[in-house]
Amino acid sequence: MVRFSPLTGTAGLLFFILSAFLAFSVWYGCETQNPETVDFNTEVRPILNAQCLACHGGVRQAGGFSLLFPEEALEQTESGKSALVPGHPDASEMMTRILHHDPEMRMPLESDPLSDKEAEIIRRWIEQGAQWDVHWAYIAPQPVDLPAVRDKNWPKNGIDAFILNRLENEKLTPSKKADCGTLIRRVGLDLIGLPPSPDDVRSFCADPSDEAYEYHVNKLLESPHFGERWAAMWLDLARYADSKGYEKDPHRSIWRYRDWVIHAFNRDLPFDRFTIEQLAGDLLDEPDDEQLIATAFHRNTMTNTEGGTDDEEFRIAAVVDRVNTTWEVWQGTTMACVQCHSHPYDPFRHEDYFRFFAFLNNTEDADRDDEAPLFSEYTNEQLKQLETLSARIDSLHQIKETSVFQTISHSTHEDVSVAVDSLITRTEQQKRDIRPVTTPIIRELAESEQRTTRFFEGGNWLAQTFEVQPGVPASLNPFPADAPNNRLGVAQWLMNPNNPLTSRVIVNRFWDQVFGRGIVETIEDFGTQGSPPSHPELLDWLALRFMNEHEWSVKSLLKEIVMSATYRQSSSVTHNHLYRDPDNILLARAPRFRLSAEQVRDKTLFVSGLLSPKLFGPSVMPPQPEGIWRNPYSNMAWITSEGEDRYRRGIYTYLRRTAPYPSMLTFDGTSREVCVSRRVRTNTPLQALVLLNDPVYVEAAIALAGRMYEQGGKELDVQLKEGFFMALARDPNHDELTELRNFYSHILDEFNRSPGDAAVFMETEETPDLHLASLALTASVILNLDSFVMKE
């Protein structure tokens, strides 16, 4: 037996350990040393944004070092050391400071150090030459071909290919098709903001084929209500309101612009012309009235009529708001930041802000109380009245010349001609009393009166320094050579196919309205801090199709979306889906979210048969509690509209900025002082109180009960089923029906015990119809169900 001497034993042991260690480190080395190049946008930029740019970016350049632009990052820093030496991480001070042991020296300063993984990414990035890639949103979309999918027969169009490809990668399967009632109700609410009539539902459910569905979709696209639904989205962006804002917040007549937007959507005005007419309608050659009224888009800014305010200060505030709104609506960029300093993380310099500001700084409006320049016109009835009045004046003049009058006047001479003259002057006065409808519009200043635009030091209008020439940021597509150097040129620049943002941002907005969540969730911010697109290729594919195949037609884009199989899925969620994708980002199921404030009102009035289909016209004043309008200096009063104007769609409700319509606010409507891209949906007890007790909704419940009574025949169950079907486009299941029946009978007992209550509730003097009263409260239950206010 060989006995190991202790010495060789330990030596052997030592040798074994050493070699194992060596092998391990070699393996570890290559494992982490994957040669693959680092992708700047997905790996490096998030680290820079989160950890570095706050102090080394557009706002502050601590130590003279900024990571925003490549050329700046490679410049000499204050300490003389070069922060970044492409290819040599060890020579780069940035790397040493990241790995530094002393907390006072280590970067990021005064906070936790980078994780090893992050530090490794930065090291490899520098080693591979520290390449800056342009942020995805600032590179124009490139043509994309459809991805391959295993299940060939599920997709109905290109959209489905992208969605299914992603689902298959994530090992998820799409949900089953939505039932016919739910689908037809969903597409109605999406396209025209109104549910289908029971007959539409029954006819579609009788033949729920693709062709029938397409026929129905086309019918919705042709409906005049289509424009009203999509104008609601656009008026939020345009910050439309019926008052001037600030302290006095007096009335502003601008409803003609709302009509223009509704009409534009209805006639499917291509989106590029839709944009150019709103931004620079006045600069087109021989613009027609409609194109002039379109420019009221930017006259929705607020006018400060408070005594003692400096008009120039608030004219500039209005132009600043126009710059910020233009960039948010068409470019999904938070340009508002750049008023005071270079953009913290996106490639926009402080000067870019004021070069764009120069384009919009030469309009005639100047925060005057009369809000000149105005476009004035007579409505048709007014034209008719004017005609009758001027005809009457002519006839009076003729009378004066006629021989009969001469003879009579001779004898009575004075009084008759005096009477006729006074009649003429009075009629002329009547003509003058017919005030034309005025709408504030944009008009460019004459060449001679053009303002020079200067750079605001720190964004403060009192500290204006050097002059700036109009221009667009260098980080985006160049200004088209043939475009005029004014607002019209800027509008053309926005809609130019090379602009990387416009088509994506607009397509994303329509997607957000239909699916409740944009492909890019932060629809107002496509910058580096915005959320990345969940399906980048789909976004680019749709953006290019919107420009090319659809030629900017909104209706054909929307049709393509609602015809997709993704859209036609059921919205019920299985436990697995909820667990894997709570926010429904992958769209393995149809979206389910609460209707907008306007849709809740319109749907309730439609279902109860009260809705007035009247289009266009000035804003109306449906019932609201008194005391809402108590503005210090104005005597404006809320006069509840009579007749059909009391039951108009939500978009026509008079909106006063300092006191908006309460039930709209409760359902997340906004006061439109500033452009609002996204209304954050909430779920509050105040909403419950509106649906239960607001007179508008109580009146609707009573009306619905009336319809159930007429169409449901004598039998209670049939009436209940009819009401349920009208509201939710489906029949109640057994439990739901029993629940409603029991509730009805309990209420009937209550009313039997005290019929007086029923009379008070139905607001009738004579003996109340207890059945109808109970039916009304049951209808109110239906109108309060969760699925009634949800789009599912």
Add this chain to the structure above:
Amino acid sequence: MKSHQTINKQKKYSWFSFLSAGLVLLLLATGYFWIVLNETGRADLLLFFGRFHILLVHLPIALLLLAAIMEIFSRFRSFDYLGQSVTFVLTLAAISSVISVLAGFMLSTGGGYNESLLNSHKWWGIGFTVFTFIALGFKIFTISNLKLSEFIYSTALFIAVVSLFAASHFGGSLTHGQNYLTAYMPGTIKNLLFINTDEEIYVIDNIEEAAIFADLVFPIFNDRCISCHNPDRIEGELRLDTFDQLIRGGESGPVIVSSSPAESDLFRRIIAPRNDDGRMPPGNRRPLTEHQVAIIQWWITEGAHPDLLVGHANRPPEMEPVLARLAGLETEQTGILSNHVEPANATIIAGLINEGIVITPVSQQHNYLRAGFVNVVNPDPGHIQSLHQISSQLAWLDLSHTPVTDDHLLHISGLHSLTRLNLNYTLITDVGIRQIEKLENLEHLSLAGTAITDAALETLSELPNLRQVYIWQTNVTDDGADWLIRKNPLLKADRGYTLTEPDTIILPAEAGYSY
């Protein structure tokens, strides 16, 4: 086998000769030292040799550890040969420890070291040397009872090792600062060892004797400034690691103008607002705390002397709390909230919240809880009892405006950490108040609108920490309340307030003044 022993014996004698020669040399040197050199020469020489202490001290450390390891391994059969040389190594360790202790003494004469740390280091060092000698002695001279000497030897050796570790720890703290070792220790281990992670406020034993610069000001520089202002990194050409360097100033001249903080650049920079570029510490590092600023300001106002003592300088009133804190007399948060408590069990709390009781932590940094009954429709005694599950965490309890009666309060005595209790407008009476007796931590008690009478005041007066009680709209009489305040002067009793009507009303017309 025999040769092995003899060598051993001869070695023993040579050891002795070598040892005695060393001692003689030593005597000669001290003689020279005491007689020949004058005062300063002696001090410098002391420091010269003293400085070798840092060098020498590593010898005993290594040698003793080696001896101990060899001793342990020698117990194994395959390593028993090591046993013979343990004595040799131990002797070397003993000798080197004596020399390094001596050098240590010399070094300590230089001063400028924290007293308490220096003492601990000194005594542990001496202990180390003594026990090394004991171990050596018992190793060499085996007394009759073999087992006993073996035992003494190994315990002595063990104690020597322990004192070695202690001495070196304190030594390290002296040179590199208290938390040199623990600074980068991961948090979990820190918690394990109960080292509190937040800024250690070291306590100065005798505040009066402390030197303002050395004991109060320099530690601040050491903690917050020297990382950029030290010999090998001189930001702004200013060094703060010694008094002379501080006085010399930096690139833009002196930073201290004695007795006028306002003109001292150093002081102006440490109080500059956060966004001022010249502020120190620069960038977005944490500014100096109020206390630190106050100390530096006081030191400069008192003439910025290197060795002025706290006791000798005149002391403005606002320095009292600062010095009290340094002397460890006063902690920031008084009362129960400052001591640590384990977080309560989340599911228990969920159960309580599900009953409608509002339970929230008093802050995101505390595990203490606040409970409110405002949403509980009709609270029953069971609710109060269920609070016992979080009795060690529950600090504030609000039962106001609820139909709580005396028998609800039967269970209140268990909630020992309560500091605030609000019983406004409840149905309790004196009977209920007796249950509150055991709540010694109670500080704030509201009884407005209840039916208590003077009878309850007895209990209230005995509550040790009670500072505030509200007895408005109760049946407590004025003299009852006066008795209470006399009995417990620390207690403030609110009995309600009224507004007196003004005699004249200002009418617009006649208000027209002569102006």
Add this chain to the structure above:
Amino acid sequence: MSIRYEANLKTVEFVTRKHFLKKCVTGLGAMALGSLIGGCDSSGAIQTLAGMSASPFTPKPPHFLAKAKSVIFLHMAGAPSQLELFDYKPELHKLHGQDCPPSLLDGKRFAFIEGVPKMLGPQATFKKHGESGAIVSNLLPHFSQIVDDVTFLKAVQTEEFNHAPGQLLMQTGHSRPGFPSFGSWVTYGLGSENQNLPGFVVLLSGANQPDAGRSVFGSGFLPSVYQGVQCRSEGDPVLYLSNPEGVSRNMRRMAIDAINNINEQQFREIGDPEIMSRISQYEMAYRMQISAPEIMDIKKEPESIHQMYGTTPGEASFANNCLLARRLVERGVRFVQLFHWGWDAHGVDKSEALNYGFLERCREVDKPMSALVLDLKQRGLLDETIIVWGGEFGRTPMLENRGGTDNPFVGRDHHNEAFTMWVAGGGFKQGFSYGETDEIGYHAVSGKVHIHDLQATLLHQLGMDHEKLTYHFQGRDFRLTDVHGHIVKDILA
């Protein structure tokens, strides 16, 4: 209803587990309502189910130990004149009638003053009061009895000199509309204890609502659930609170049961957690129908209290609103915002002149605001409730000469350089004054407090770091104090 109980328990577990796990100290921004799933350990379905039904007003712990847990903000819309109330300037008394020195005019912008106005001496007599010896004018006889409970801020500053932007800056930290108001930020940060009442209540008095309209108590870009709920003294305290006539409480209970039963079946079928959240909102609405009217009914208060505040039930007065504020805070409402309109003393007409309308306003607020401080104090609530009093800016030491000629009545123009506010309770010093103006009350010379500093200090007393109370919007973490605000340490007890 077992599923509802289970969902409720899950909600509560989610909220408590999230807050009692030490590691969850992420910024409150994570609780953005849209996805309550935010916060640290966003794993597993149970919190999705529960997360969705947690109420946005669930109480949350502050960043650090708070001195106060609720706020009553008394905003005097129109800007009361500090020179007639608190900031006594004998020098101004001497300069009365003389022309204003040019140094005060050049480079300055005024709302109405043009050319060279005359100086206007204080239109009231002043005396020292209380142990602290604070100087208060004879126009506030009751307030002078409580000066030892308050801290005066004599040098508050703002950039705005027009009412709407000034009120917006005071209440939302920005002078342009579109930003969340103070109450929205506080309820978003801390939730509210009483689950049957709104967390942020607004009470208006005086002839009109504040000049900047609803946006001074709006929720801006925060979810609309955090906007101020205006409690109205005539009609329903909260809009649409009471059932339509003829519908009894019992019938409303049956209706809500029917609604929630059907909703529950719907939830079982399609599983959307939002349905459970709506069920809990209907329950809360039912409870609110009882709790809101009960708390707004001040007739229940004893006569001594009515006498103390000077309240007359049924009227819409500042006194009634002060009493309501105490009742709301006592019941665990987080933030009560009062506006009293009519302080704009330009001297253009009698209703606001310094020697007419202004005296009315002083009488309307003097007694109730003093009674509010004492009433809270005697209930042991003052030290945990912050009271703030003040306007959106101050008034000039000069007599206003609109259009170059003196106004018909005595009045002063708007002035943003320095004005006076006071705070009480909530861990502030008592009987203390901070900040000084020059001898004629024009410039602030020491102890300057910008509006952002005041906001940062108030948040600090509520236990919140004003730099950590953020909401992520448009790529940036927005704050009430924008990028400004330092805590005024000298006024903290």
